[in-house]
Amino acid sequence: MTSSETTPGRGTAVVIGGGLAGVVAAWALRGCAERIVVVERDRYPDEPAFRAGVPQGRHAHLVLEAGHRVLEEMMPGIKQELTDAGALRVATSGDLKWLSSAGWMADYPARMAFLSCTRPVLDKVVLDRVRTEPSIEFLEGTDVVGLLGSARAVTGVKVRARDSGRDSGRDSGRDSGRDSGRSSARGEVRDIAAELVVDASGRSTSVPKWLAELGCRPVPEERVDAGVAYSSRLFHRPPGVDLGYQAIYLQTKAPDKPRMGVLLPVEGDRWIVSLAGMRGAEPEPGEEGFTKHLAQLRDPGLREALRDAEPAGEVRGFLPGPGVRRHYERSSPEGLVAVGDAASTFNPVYGQGVTVSLFCAQALRRIALRHGGVGHATARAARREIAAVSKNPWVMSCAEDVRFAATTGGPSGALIKVQHRFLDKVLAGATRDPLVTAAFHEVMSLVSPPTILFRPSVLAAVLRG
Structure with a gap:
């Protein structure tokens, strides 16, 4: 059965990248797509182990x-x-x-x-749960080498096996003959059509380059x-x-x-x-x-x-490289969503990246359920929602990064100086007042927005300092 023969809006979703962000995004789409294909360039180890494709791991x-x-x-x-x-x-x-x-x-x-x-233990436990979902397939040892579609809409991906070893779709015996040539020799490019493509390929994503090849305008970016x-x-x-x-x-x-x-x-x-x-x-x-x-x-x-x-x-x-926030909610062809580091990459010292990837998956599921599938309306709404859930972590990360004189990019001017002075008072308060410490930890744990620091009780404790 091809994607065009499935229920409208509930056809195939392809996830580029089988790291944590990718497998959780695939899990988020269960029940909303007939078929979910995760394309991963590595092969998963049988036991928790560091992988070449996750250098930060x-x-x-x-x-x-x-x-x-x-x-x-x-x-x-x-x-x-x-x-x-x-x-x-x-x-x-x-x-x-x-x-x-x-x-x-x-x-x-x-x-x-x-x-x-x-990280290998976290990844393995989550992957084992995702493998229990019959609608999710894994193409291991496979590269995505380009996008299908046009400047108007992404309609799938081009893939190529990295080697001709054991079946790159292992643990996905639910294939039923679809997309024949799964274990083809390296070099043979084939297409996978999809109603939705999710970029979860991380900070080294090639999707912006592939969009340019389709004639798309550059995705607006912020860098620090x-x-x-x-x-x-x-x-x-x-x-x-x-x-x-x-x-x-x-x-x-x-x-x-x-x-x-x-x-x-x-x-x-x-x-x-x-x-x-x-x-x-x-x-x-x-x-x-x-x-x-x-x-x-x-x-x-x-x-x-x-x-x-x-x-x-x-x-x-x-070397993580720069922090990058890509505004796909402002400019993107239909049928495309980016999650995790492919959407927003943070300075890792603040520990936000994995949690924001989970926010992205939660947002994707919420929107897919609301729209009843993985069609273009889902992708448009998901892009907006993902931008919203990543905004506060990005602002917090950038505001701290620009404290260092050698930082390039990021916010500047009088407002950021005021923010720095206020946060300095909060941190000073957190060294002596448990009420301030607890509020600060809620913000840093992404449980509450930074505005909780302006609660009357917290603000009074900060100003008393």
């Missing part, structure tokens, strides 16, 4: 409180499955020791928490680049060690101390430690660079925690 990741709420809503029971896979619960106060630019955050009885694990670089390593947790907390977060202090570090507990009785620096203060490569950067952090706490810890892997570096 070797570094510390967070699903913020708001993200866990969305994930549990979309996949009931997933938090327990993550816990069973080794994820550890970390309360945002008490379990987490947080040094902001103003000082150590005050403790309070935290209601919010996050589950801490390596703090020049952040990462260096990460896994460590065995020393037997019997008790730090008095589970995780530590040492933030930067602009503009004179643009270095940060985070230690998180992960499965296997290990810690993952990620160090980062903005442009001009990037970690130098290798073990020597890692050790040097660790010694340059504002506080010795993280270095002291690692004093007796044995490395559980090599030092790995990562």
Whole structure:
């Protein structure tokens, strides 16, 4: 059965990219499309493992409180499955020791928490749930090499197998002969028609280039680049060690101390430690660079925690590149939606990326259910909704990035200076008043908008400082 023979508006949806953003977007479309095809250039490992296609996966990741709420809503029971896979619960106060630019955050009885694990565990648990949906197929070991359609509408994708090994549609025995040539030799390009194409291919997306080839106008973009670089390593947790907390977060202090570090507990009785620096203060490569950067952090706490810890892997570096927000809601052909990093890429030091990807999937599902399918009306409304749910995280990230003198792009002028002064007062208040700390954590966990900082009780506590 071809897509044209299915119920109008409920034909085929193709998701470009089978990372976390892609598989959750595919899950969001279940029941709204007859067939959902996830095209992934890698092959998924049988057990949790780092993948070449997810270079950021070797570094510390967070699903913020708001993200866990969305994930549990979309996949009931997933938090327990993550816990069973080794994820550890970390309360945002008490379990987490947080040094902001103003000082150590005050403790309070935290209601919010996050589950801490390596990215491969998160990806595998979510992927296993998505594989239970019969309407979702996976084309592994396959590249998307272009879009079908015109400047008016995207009508599908062009794909090519990366190799002729085992069936790239493994675990999708529901194919029924559609799109023959699935395991064709590398080099043979074939088409997959679709009513909806979802770009979940991440920060290195080629979709803007392919749209130009179709004659589309460039997608409007915002860019800000703090020049952040990462260096990460896994460590065995020393037997019997008790730090008095589970995780530590040492933030930067602009503009004179643009270095940060985070230690998180992960499965296997290990810690993952990620160090980062903005442009001009990037970690130098290798073990020597890692050790040097660790010694340059504002506080010795993280270095002291690692004093007796044995490395559980090599030092790995990562250059995320600039933050980019693509405004597909302003200019896009019909039939196309972008989610996750393909839509908005953030400076990773704020931990927003995974949670915003989940926001995108939630928005996509909400709109697809409202419109009863995956037609053009769904794509138009989804683009607007995705832009809306990513706006606050983007504004928050950019506002902090421009504190650093070497940052390019981003907001400027009197208004941003006023925002910086107010946030500085909030952070100062959060070092001594639990009411302010709790409100700030709600904002940073994307549970509440920044406007909650103007609640009379919170504002009064801030101004008293």
